[in-house]
Amino acid sequence: MGRESAGLVRAQPSGRPRDEERDQEVVAPVWAKLVRDVPDFPSPGIMFRDITPVLADADAFATVTSAIADRFVEKQVDLVVGVEARGFILAAPVALRLGAGFIPARKPGKLPWTVKSRAYDLEYGTAALEMHGDAIQPGDSVLIVDDVLATGGTAAAAVALVEDLGGSVAGLGFLLELGFLGGRRQLDGRDVLSLETVR
Numbered sequence: 001m002g003r004e005s006a007g008l009v010r011a012q013p014s015g016r017p018r019d020e021e022r023d024q025e026v027v028a029p030v031w032a033k034l035v036r037d038v039p040d041f042p043s044p045g046i047m048f049r050d051i052t053p054v055l056a057d058a059d060a061f062a063t064v065t066s067a068i069a070d071r072f073v074e075k076q077v078d079l080v081v082g083v084e085a086r087g088f089i090l091a092a093p094v095a096l097r098l099g100a101g102f103i104p105a106r107k108p109g110k111l112p113w114t115v116k117s118r119a120y121d122l123e124y125g126t127a128a129l130e131m132h133g134d135a136i137q138p139g140d141s142v143l144i145v146d147d148v149l150a151t152g153g154t155a156a157a158a159v160a161l162v163e164d165l166g167g168s169v170a171g172l173g174f175l176l177e178l179g180f181l182g183g184r185r186q187l188d189g190r191d192v193l194s195l196e197t198v199r
Contacts, residue, residue, distance in 0.1 A: 030060070031054055031057070031059075031060035031063055031064055032195075032196045034053040034054045034057055034060055035049055035050065035051055035053070035054060035176065035196075036049075036050040036052075036053055037049060037050070038050050049148060049176055049178075049198070051086065051147055051175060051176070054175070055089060061093075064090070064175055064195055065090060065093040065094050065097065066097060067195055068090065068094050068145060068173035068175075068193060068195070069093075069094045069097035069098050070097075071171075071173065071193045072098070072143050072170060072171050072173065072191075072193075073098060075141060075143065075170040075171060075191075076141055076170075077098045077100045077141050077142070077143045077170050078100055078101065078140040078141045078142065079095075079100055079101045079102070079103050079135075079136060079140050079141070079142045079143070079167070080092075080094050080095035080098065080100050080101070080102055080103070080142070080143045080144075080145055081103045081104075081105050081131070081142055081143070081144045081145065081158060081162060082102060082103070082104055082105065082145050082146070083105045083129065083144070083145070083146040083154060083155075083158055084104065084105060084106045084107055084110070084129075086146070086147035086148075087105070087145055087146035087147055088104060089147075090145050090146070090147060090173075090175060091145035091146075094143070094145055094173065098143070100143070103131060103132075103135045103136065103142075104131070105129045105130070105131050105144075105158050105161065106129065106130050106131070107127075107128070107129070107130070108128050108130055110130070111130055111131070111132055113132045113133070113134070114132065114133045114134070115130040115131060115132055115133060116130065116131055116132075116133045116161060116164055116165055117129070117130045117161075118130075118157045118158075118160050118161040118164065119157070120153040120154060120156065120157035121153055122153065127153075127154075128157070129154070129157050129158055129161055130161075131161055131162075131165065133165070135165065136162060136165040136166060136167040137166065137167075138166030138167075139166065139167075139168065140166070140167045140168065141167070141168050141170045142162045142167040142168065142169055142170060143169075143170050143171055143172070143173060144158045144159065144162065144169065144171075144172045144173070145172070145173045145174075146158075146172075146173075146174055147174065147175045147176065148174060148175065148176045148177070148178065149172075149174040149176070149177040149178065149183045149184065149187075149192070149194055150178045150181045150183050151181050151182070151183045151186075152181075152182070152183030152184065152185065152186030152187060153183075153186065155172055155174075155183065155186065155187060156186040156187065158172075159172070159187070159190065169190065170191070171190065171191035171192065171193065172187060172190055172191070172192050172193070173193045173195075174192070174193065174194045174195070175194075175195055175196070176194065176195070176196050176197075176198065177194035177196070177197040177198070178197075178198050179197045179198060179199050180198070180199060
């Protein structure tokens with residue numbers, strides 16, 4: 001993942017006000033208190049949103065993955081794409097709950113078979129996501145899951161990659177949204193769920 005999907009953002013004032021659109025009301029807010037803000041990691045001026053305490057708490061982990069799955073259960077999802085790397089951890093149980101298959105979207109050079117690739121811009125330079133060229137069949141309904149929606153570049157690349165392979169994007173589910181970065185604008189017209197938004 002690039003800087004955005006790893007939860008790397010310039011330090012902002014502390015606190016996590018609730019999303020005015022109330023997306024996150026699908027779960028109790030208790031799990032959000034487990035997200036750990038780590039200042040100056042991995043470099044000075046960066047605030048890292050550490051979700052590992054959420055993953056380590058069995059109830060919290062079940063709550064957030066169930067909430068994402070339940071939000072899209074009526075979309076008849078065929079496949080769930082998890083974006084490297086924390087997106088894998090969330091997407092796999094979501095796929096199981098939906099009775100869907102799991103597809104990894106990986107960094108270049110990590111998949112062993114023929115791949116389809118999509119580049120996207122970072123703050124400095126570019127990055128890319130890859131999927132196996134036969135992972136998605138035309139007409140498949142695909143849910144994209146990642147841990148953080150930040151500037152939206154990674155998510156938009158995942159959408160484009162799914163559509164390049166002939167899939168239909170049923171929606172996108174995120175644990176956290178860094179609302180002050182405006183990443184949702186890159187996903188206009190998409191069905192986007194964020195369980196918690198940092199303003």
